[in-house]
Amino acid sequence: MRSHLSAKHAKEVPTEKDAAQPAITNFTSRPRRCDDRRAGDITALITNMIVKDMLPISFVEGGGFLELMASVEPDYRVPGRTTMTKQIEKLYKDKAEDLHRSLSTVSKVSITTDGWTALTTESYVTITCHYIDSEWEMKSAVLQTCAMPERHTAENLAEGLRSATKSWGILEKVTACVHDNASNVTLANNEYLDRDSSPCYAHTLQLAINDGFKLKPIHHIVAGASRLVSHFHHSTVATQALCQKQVDQTQPDHRLIQYCRTRWNSIYDMFDRLLEQRWSSVGAALGCCCGSVGPKCHNAVRR
Template identity: 65%
Template sequence: MLPISFVEGKGFREFMAFVEPEYTVPSRKTVTSRLEKLYDDGACDLHTQLASANKVSLTTDSWTALTTESYLTITAHYIHNWEVHSAVLQTKAMSERHTAENLSIVLTNATDQWGIGGKVSACVHDNASNMVLANTGLDWDSQPCFAHTLQLAINDGFKLQQINHVISSCNRLVSHFHHSTVATEALKQKQQQQNLPEHKLVQFCKTRWNSIHNMFERLLEQRWAVSAVLSDRTVTKLSDARTLEQTDESWTVMEELLPVLHSLKCATTALCGEFGVSISMIYPVTSTLLSKHLKETPGESPKVTKFKQTVSASLERRLAPADIRNASKVAYIASFLDPRHKHLRFATEEVRRAVKAAVSALLSSPDSERDLEDAAASNEPEPSAKKTKSDCLSASAIAVLFGEDYSGETHTTHTTELDNYCQDICPPLHTDPMTWWKANDCKYPRLAKLANTYLGVPATSVPSKHVFSAAGLIVNRLRTRLHPEHVDMLIFLNKNMA
């Protein structure tokens, strides 16, 4: 995370001479060559891991460095021994325009470079039109980031004139306290007098909708301390107070809107984890939001009701399949293969039938049967020593005596396996689907193969976005001349080898 030339600094060398006089600090070139060797070894290991994976899913997102260079980060996610593994594949510098064609070429080259061509099941990305088109027509399913979809739906609600007026008014109020040291100090005094927590007000950030939730929550907590500061003419001018003071109606809207925003924030937080958050959770969470948290409540403000209706309509429009044939999309199949949600209670009966038919078709495909045969062959015990004639006669006599069906084992078809899975009891919601499948993969071998593919698809492109924080520390003002290849190398090492 530091400039490599740091090892040649006078202060660092004096420090190391004091700590370990016998140690010779390597030069910048030596450290660079060692990092390159470490990267080569790490890339080779990752190649091996990806080669052993049944299916791989990708997430991708673009970002701009301090040097105004544009990069595209690609991460890979797969399940091995019923554990979800993630890795940063590459951070590619893109000097050309971010057209759908150029993005598609970068994604395809990355899969070929890492030896996962034909193994990618889905790619999760934001809702930008160029990214959507780039993933259309490729060998994998294109999946929009649920966090971005939810944000777009919530922003549709914030665009309502009455709600937007409250947000703008609160934002001006918070800005006043952030830009006035006198008002900030007065707020501290009022908090002490009223025995309120000495918390600062939270500023709204346009790129993070949940900052509105935090702003409303903090203002409601500090309402009377803020009002006391605004009514103190030694601190706030009358003209400023008239502009900044919130009406009772605005406070009511904030109070009623806060529980709704809290539920939406919980949904975002639950699905934005970097590990173990599968795409199977998207529709169950959305259904809960629509049927419970975004339902009209008797006696609530018309503004809040309108906000709920707008967000609900936007979510339904963005996530509903265009037609019943699209009900077999990755997210629906993943929910079906998640034992907690296999009954698809959030979907219509027509969608349930379509999803089950899609899964049945996948199970009966030649590729599925071939994978099952390969798995069975790999689990067969090693051949023992050569059997004698008497051993064969004994085995034959035992078979005749007890009959072939004595063990109770029967050959199940994919239809029987699918029916048994549907009739099996759903585990509790807190159950880890990976743990459940690890215990039941022998019971449902064909479905386990599908679960290994679909449950490894992330719900959001957050893994790619998390790279940005590390990248911001690597490509800083002290490293503006860092070569793009070394940026890729350092991010790879920082995220995969830590």
């Protein structure tokens, strides 16, 4: 282009000063402006992160987070807890409206329910809905988790289930309710709500297997193994001895697993880990200075 201009348009050839092009760094180093639209997108992403990762709302006022945002987006003003609370409430409202529309298009649904107690000894009941949408895809959604301070009688549970399903417009669409084997929730569905009551298969299997574990020979072995694992979980001296034995015997650096009574497969995990660490755990239990706990640990090893 410069040769053409010199040959055909000599009088119009730009001077060196005019022809100089801006350096690429003049564009790449220019700070990006955080306008209202971008600020709204960032706020929406932070709201979604708090909800998805179940973070406390005070997270937005943490010093580390504020330093991060100041470096990533200096012009962005991080909202306070009050603003984030409103954003979360708006997000809930939007999601609830979407779920209402989705449930209005289906003819049949099933629900699952269970009661549980928080660490603060507060009682809650959770209800989950399951259905197949128009695209023949299985969908699940938690309808509510509500506090239930009153007694968990069949009548009270039935009223809670009726109120929840009615508020979501699916009272007449529920074909079955899956729950544990508690008599109160079974009676609530069969007698008060007049619908199919379906005990949870996994919970039924759990109860059957727990009965099998009550056999004396099995109970004796499981209890001894559990005491051995418990000893390592409660003694820092024993834990350090186990770590040293793992190094000496080139064993994997794995912690022993304690079984949970409500998860029958955790017994398998406990014995599988003990089998892997059998020499390390036995050597550590017999060789560490356990104080008053030592004899219990030694008895568990011998058993």
